[in-house]
Amino acid sequence: MDIKKIGVVGAGTMGNGIAHVCAMSGFEVVMVDVKDEFLERAIATIGKNLDRMIKKEKITEADKEATLKRIRKTTNLEDVAECDVVVEAVVEDVATKIDVFRKLDATCKKEAILASNTSSISITELAAATSRPDMVIGMHFMNPVPVMKLVEIVKGLQTSDKTYEITHSLAEKLGKTPVLVNDYPGFVSNRVLMPMINEACWALMQGVATKEAIDTVMKLGMAHPMGPFELADLIGLDVCLAIMEVLYEGFSDSKYRPCPLLRNMVKAGYLGRKTKRGFYTYD
Numbered sequence: 001m002d003i004k005k006i007g008v009v010g011a012g013t014m015g016n017g018i019a020h021v022c023a024m025s026g027f028e029v030v031m032v033d034v035k036d037e038f039l040e041r042a043i044a045t046i047g048k049n050l051d052r053m054i055k056k057e058k059i060t061e062a063d064k065e066a067t068l069k070r071i072r073k074t075t076n077l078e079d080v081a082e083c084d085v086v087v088e089a090v091v092e093d094v095a096t097k098i099d100v101f102r103k104l105d106a107t108c109k110k111e112a113i114l115a116s117n118t119s120s121i122s123i124t125e126l127a128a129a130t131s132r133p134d135m136v137i138g139m140h141f142m143n144p145v146p147v148m149k150l151v152e153i154v155k156g157l158q159t160s161d162k163t164y165e166i167t168h169s170l171a172e173k174l175g176k177t178p179v180l181v182n183d184y185p186g187f188v189s190n191r192v193l194m195p196m197i198n199e200a201c202w203a204l205m206q207g208v209a210t211k212e213a214i215d216t217v218m219k220l221g222m223a224h225p226m227g228p229f230e231l232a233d234l235i236g237l238d239v240c241l242a243i244m245e246v247l248y249e250g251f252s253d254s255k256y257r258p259c260p261l262l263r264n265m266v267k268a269g270y271l272g273r274k275t276k277r278g279f280y281t282y283d
Contacts, residue, residue: 001111001166001273003173004028004281006129009078009100011042011073013274017145018087020046023070023148024063030080031073041072046071049146060129067132081107085170087139092242097121098129099191105130120246121158121243123183133158137167140187141176142210150181151176156183163283185250186243193231194243200228201259204279205270229279237279241266 008019011033019031019042033039052062059067072079080086087110088100097116103112116126116135123276127136149172149218155164164180171178186194200214200257209217215227224231232240241263247256263279264270272278 001084001113003084003166003170005030005083007032007083007086007108008089009033009077009080009104010091010117011038011090013143014040014141014145015089016045017049017143018065018089018117018141019071020146021141021176023067024050024059025174027070030073030078030083031071032075032080034075036073039075043068043071043073049144050247053146057202067093077103078107080104082109083112083165085115087115087117089278090120090238092119094121094125097126100141101126101129101136102180105132111135113137113166115167117141119136120186120194122250123154124158127156127158128198134160134229136277137163138181138183138187139167139171140181140189142189148176149175150189151178152187152189153178154181154182154183154187186247190243191247194240194247195256197228197232197240197242198256200232201262202266204229205261233278233280233282235272236274237262237265237271 006022006027008015009028009032009079011031019029023029031039046232053059054061054064088097090096090100090104102115116123116138117140118138119140123136123138130136136156137159140152140154142148142150153167153171168178196280203214204211205208211229215229218224218227241258243258244258269275270277273282276282
């Protein structure tokens with residue numbers, strides 16, 4: 001398949017990052033969200049990220065202008081009808097994603113590949129909601145998308161080898177390093193990462209050490225670039241909790257039980273950087 005146009009459904013942190021790398025790689029992009037204000041915010045974020053690249057002399061002002069011109073923003077999902085690949089990047093909720101995939105299946109041309117940026121939800125389940133399960137696949141980008149090289153390519157039970165090969169090639173064209181992962185809860189990245197963050201929450205709740213101490217141990221002792229609480233705030237505590245719920249339900253194993261402290265933080269609306277308060281506070 002000769003991919004020329006890519007749809008991105010969802011203009012949040014992950015969606016605008018995906019749109020950014022696709023447009024910068026020369027693809028025409030149709031970015032969809034439910035409100036114009038979300039789309040405007042996304043374009044502003046992409047512009048700021050491109051400005052950072054200009055300051056680092058990685059791109060020119062002309063490159064920035066060309067990248068932004070390749071992005072079409074819209075609140076009409078039907079505008080992705082002629083896209084060759086559509087990447088879903090909406091909220092991490094099974095019912096919401098299934099609804100999006102059903103609509104995409106009805107809207108997109110029959111040869112279009114439907115991908116999900118989900119960080120933990122079953123690709124097999126999303127694929128089953130469509131009439132093209134062999135053409136549904138996971139493309140789990142890492143945050144921040146313009147910086148992080150990894151993309152987990154997740155094959156559902158029904159995903160064809162052809163769909164995988166096309167998606168693998170697309171990830172490489174986006175300057176990413178694709179890694180094949182099979183469809184189990186949390187895939188690889190979050191099956192390993194989220195229990196670490198959750199265990200850090202247990203240690204904090206039980207008074208083993210302060211959040212600053214725990215973060216320092218992991219940074220200086222384990223050579224992690226960020227501590228688990230700093231990382232949780234970056235990811236979003238609601239996202240962390242949602243992934244732990246998927247792991248807990250998917251494996252029915254108590255080792256994945258979300259920490260009550262994490263639940264309470266989410267209930268309080270302390271979601272991390274995006275709400276200016278999580279385990280730490282932000283200006």
